[in-house]
Amino acid sequence: MQRSSRMGSVVVLLALFCVVTSHLALAFTDGLLGNGNFEKAPKSSDMKGTVVLKSNAIPEWEISGFVEYIKAGQKQGDMLLVVPEGYAAVRLGNEASIKQKLNVTPGMYYSLTFSAARTCAQDEKLNVSVAPDSDVLPIQTVYNSEGWDLYAWAFRASYSVAVIILHNPGVEEDPACGPLIDSIAIRALYPPKATNKNLLKNADFEEGPYILPNTSWGVLIPPNIEDDNSPLPAWTVESLKAIKYIDSDHFSVAQGKRAIELVGGRESAIAQVARTIVGKTYELTFAIGDASNSCEGSMIVEAFAGSDTIKVPYESKGKGGYKRAVLRFKAVAIRTRVMFFSTYYHTSSKDFASLCGPVVDDVKLLSVRSPRRLV
Structure with missing residues (x-):
């Protein structure tokens, strides 16, 4: 009888242990x-x-x-x-x-x-x-x-x-x-890594901060001078103003579920440094558009890769849409800094107070193969 009681106690303790450990494993959730x-x-x-x-x-x-x-x-x-x-x-x-x-x-x-x-x-x-x-x-x-x-x-x-x-x-x-x-x-x-399909990390912006359900405001990511660890892995906000992180549930994005909106004009820049080979030719491709948030007017996104740059115009009606652009350059260093910012400042046509701007998404950096020589 005593042995049975002890066995019963062991079973109860094991059950409690399982409950406690399972609770600890679930202590963190997004x-x-x-x-x-x-x-x-x-x-x-x-x-x-x-x-x-x-x-x-x-x-x-x-x-x-x-x-x-x-x-x-x-x-x-x-x-x-x-x-x-x-x-x-x-x-x-x-x-x-x-x-x-x-x-x-x-x-x-x-x-x-x-x-x-x-x-x-x-x-x-x-x-x-x-x-x-x-x-x-x-x-x-x-x-x-x-x-x-x-x-x-x-x-x-x-x-x-x-x-x-x-x-x-x-x-x-x-x-x-x-x-x-x-x-x-x-x-x-979970910071992603560069691959042979893209030399930039997290270039589709899918990895980033939590966006509250049923909120249509996006999340501001502050400049790196205020945040040592970026909420947008691999990217830094190299500017005075924040950028906005948006999702496809509430905004128009070019690809996937997430993208970034440059809401502070030239004061809202995002950058990443990629490994490159000196003398090799590369192509930086990306999509720009509007978030379907009544941000209307003539937009320009300036993209930089090292010392090379391109200005991409986009005429926004504030109802969504995007276009793609390409910047071809020759690497002059083993590391090349890629950066984007908006030339102009914009506010929403709904209230003329909410800051807004062009959306950048689906960024890729790949080397361009040289044509084979005929002997």
Whole structure:
């Protein structure tokens, strides 16, 4: 009887072990973080007006400093506070932060996606960190007429547990002034490699940050001066303004599911360095078009490969479409920098406020075989 009881206990323990290990294996999934959209509210006893009083009052988050829980439709004086998605968001006052821990795989790359909107100051910033990586993202430029934007930020995991922190480093006269944060999500990145079919990596832009379902705004990828690890593997944003990452569910793209939109004119450039052989001839082919987002007018994309360049015009009606272009060049170095930017600045014809621009997709870089000599 005792032996049977022990065997039963072993079976139960094994079953519990399987449940626990299977839960740990599923601890990370692409998508929203735990309560990433802040729809689970603090208890009323843990709040004073909009101010959250306890560090663990917001389910699945730890907070510090002056943090407010803002509901949709709420006003500050005569100003309506814009909640990007759903029922609620949080606002980070002076030196305030929100924090969450997540099981990850050391050595892997991850990209965070989150909504941010400034509420008071013109020069609001947001510090995003997962130790040892940390960057300050300027959010004073509003790309979307809605008053907020989706941003991406990437990190490489150094430990098995990532401590994700969003912090407002600003110090304003009004301690409540600070960015509204909402819809925090994550995606694992798998950087592709160059092949004999394309010397550029991730040239179709399929590998990139998480795009929230049912959102038609795209995700901003900040300049590399603010982000050491690109949310768009293999590419860097070498400019002052961000580029926008878009998907075929909500925009027109030339090929596949993802593409990039150059929304900041000459201040919105994307680049990659490829291995080349000196003296060999190469062809850089790519597609340019519009995202079917009412971005109308005469567009020009300038493409560079080393010291060679081409300007490709595209007349956009804002309803989708694309054309292909080719830049042939001879390599003068063992590494050639490929870069794209938009010559002009554009805004949507729907509101004349949302920044937009030409779409670049389906980029290829291949060597051109020399014709065989006849002897």
